Amino acid sequence: MDFKNYEMPYSINKQFSEKVAYFSMEFAIDQALKIYSGGLGFLAGSHMRSAFNLKQDLVGIGILWKYGYYDQARNQDQTLLPTWTRKLYSFLEDTGIKFQIEIHSAPVWVKAYYLNPDTFNTAPMFFLSTDLPENDHISKTICHRLYDANESTKIAQMILLGKGGAKLLDEMNFEREVYHLNEAHGLPAAFYLLNKYNGDKEKVKEKLVFTTHTPEEAGNEKHNLHLCYDMSYFSGLKISEVKAIEGVADDRFNHSLCALRMARISNAVSQLHGEVSREMWNKYPNICEIKAITNAQEYKYWADHPLYKFKEDKDNKGFDHRKKHLKKRMFKIVADQTGNLFDADVFTIVWARRFAGYKRADLLLHDKARFEKLLNNPKYPVQIIWAGKPYPMDYSSISTFNSLVEQSKNYKNMAVLTGYELALSKSLKQGSDLWLNNPRVPREASGTSGMTAAMNGSVNFSTDDGWIPEFAKSGKNSFVVPQADYNNLSVYDQDEFDLNNLYDMLENEILPMYYDQPKKWRDVVKLSMEDVKDKFNSDRMATEYYEQIYKTS
Structure with missing residues (x-):
């Protein structure tokens, strides 16, 4: 398959012809593919299966976690022992695509792997890895552990998913009309697009949609704005320009709030969650409409x-x-x-x-x-x-x-x-x-x-x-x-x-x-x-x- 000029591998149902890229930090696809931690992944996995069932023009973009989330073992007294074991997946295809993105003001090599729809009956899926001989040790570790505890690593993971995923689509000449962020982890994709479209916020807004899963503001991730800037999160945008978009005076960058301001539309994941989310976020000006689409499983x-x-x-x-x-x-x-x-x-x-x-x-x-x-x-x-x-x-x-x-x-x-x-x-x-x-x-x-x-x-x-x-x-x-x-x-x-x-x-x-x-x-x-x-x-x-x-x- 020529991944440099990628095309959907099956005929698309005309009812679902909008071209979508779905960004998620985790996907629970099959027991054999351990790249998930919990409910967010279970939801994303079912979404990918249903996209295949309905023959939607949708691809999933995630990260190939070298050690997954963790393996749950026991100590001698039966208590919890987290262990990390390298995972090997012979069913993933090397696309041959390798490119660089900027993380922490330095070039980092990224490789893309492909999950064929026929393997587990899912939409086509692409997984990104930085665990490459061309990278230094720190860069290799970006894709090692899902939800790494180190703050800089976690921000780098967001950059890999968002910026790396958006650049992969360009590398494949695979135009997408909609960039769907399943939670705010993939938000660097929006700043990548903003740079690509020479600062045209409306063009980015046309493409971006956002699903929020967190029903209280304190649970939404915030990181130091200057750390995010130093990590190259914003694809060259100045801090003053980021603040103008995000709209908060302090130096805590709120990923979800920024996503709600940059997206065309967003959704909560149950009707009750929709009510809670609108009440929670509507005190902020310039956020997009928050609808409610209740989660489901295949x-x-x-x-x-x-x-x-x-x-x-x-x-x-x-x-x-x-x-x-x-x-x-x-x-x-x-x-x-x-x-x-x-x-x-x-x-x-x-x-x-x-x-x-x-x-x-x-x-x-x-x-x-x-x-x-x-x-x-x-x-x-x-x-x-x-x-x-x-x-x-x-x-x-x-x-x-x-x-x-x-x-x-x-x-x-x-x-x-x-x-x-x-x-x-x-x-x-x-x-x-x-x-x-x-x-x-x-x-x-x-x-x-x-x-x-x-x-x-x-x-x-x-x-x-x-x-x-x-x-x-x-x-x-x-x-x-x-x-x-x-x-x-x-x-x-x-x-x-x-x-x-x-x-x-x-x-x-x-x-x-x-x-x-x-x-x-x-x-x-x-x-x-x-x-x-x-x-x-x-x-x-x-x-x-x-x-x-x-x-x-």
Whole structure:
């Protein structure tokens, strides 16, 4: 293939003919390609699969992380041990394209690798690497670790994604009408374009669209403006010109705010997140419109199709047998990792996602007496599993993970698993009866893990945040904790309110239904599977991006 004059490798559906480049720091495409950390990557991966399904004129641009995010291993006492192992991918094609970009006022060589659409049924994808013999050691390390803890390295990674990705498109003579930034990591692409178009801000605005995922201002990345300037983030623009665009007087450069000012249009990732984002950002002048396109996951990749077939055939015996089979299969992983033998006839709760403070992984343990009662209830037995990756420098979240590991040693029906990546995520969703999600409202922008859980016959039990208000019919297709007055309650009081409601619903509604009314429970599972199938399938989401964000007319 001639990558110097690249053309889309399949016929484009006329409905999706706008030419789009999608920039993301991470993509969860397949278990074999470890270039993701969590929800942002899962979302981007499903988007790439749906772009392929719909034959959209879209390409993905990311970074080829030499060591990925990290490999989740254990110390001798079973606590968390982050390890970094070099990844090798024989299925990626060397494009032969090599070029230089400026980082920290010095030329850095960049190489591009290609993921053929047929490999994993995705849009065509290009991954950038600086791990080349032509570069010095520091430049090589830019693409080593996803979300590196070093501030200068992190800024260099943004420059590689944005400036490097935009230059790659020029190197391939591959004109794109839309540059879609999935989060603000790729914002240097906007400054590359501004330099390319001789400072024509309107021309850049025509091309740029932006997806924001962070529902509170403090969570949006800010870095020292002068450091960003010294790192060559702005492609030659003077600091005074950057300040005029970003519009903030101090020296903290707010990547998201700048993206909202440079983009033609932007979107939040759930309807509730849209309301929160507009309220959060509208105090700043000159930002673009913020729409809401609710995240989704690809049904074809995630759903357990035999389970859906039994549902459609109204074969309840087959349906129940299939779910039990999926549980047994997942419990082999539990046994392998922990030595605990779980029972497929016992109600199984799973909490699995990225570990972060606001997600409150250990909330159930805040009331030790009720937790003890839950795990030792002879009438309504329970098994509970935790899994997820804390950021390797987030010591508070690592401490939470480790305290759960220590607690699990006291119970044969409690387990904490490592290696939470695509494959384990899928197994846990297939093998769980209840998918527990208890973020502090309104901190979860979307929270898509519950969508894929529902696609595998696991019922959502959640606080009323992210995508849940658009999906949930509590008691019919899910169970939703009543919403606390989060504007007026302290964090402590909100946690206490949610904790008591979680236990009340578990003890008085969920467990009695599962054990005493199995038909009613099965009806909840089936309605959940039905309600998630189309509305929260990423084919719908990818279509809405074209209709609401990419189209210029």
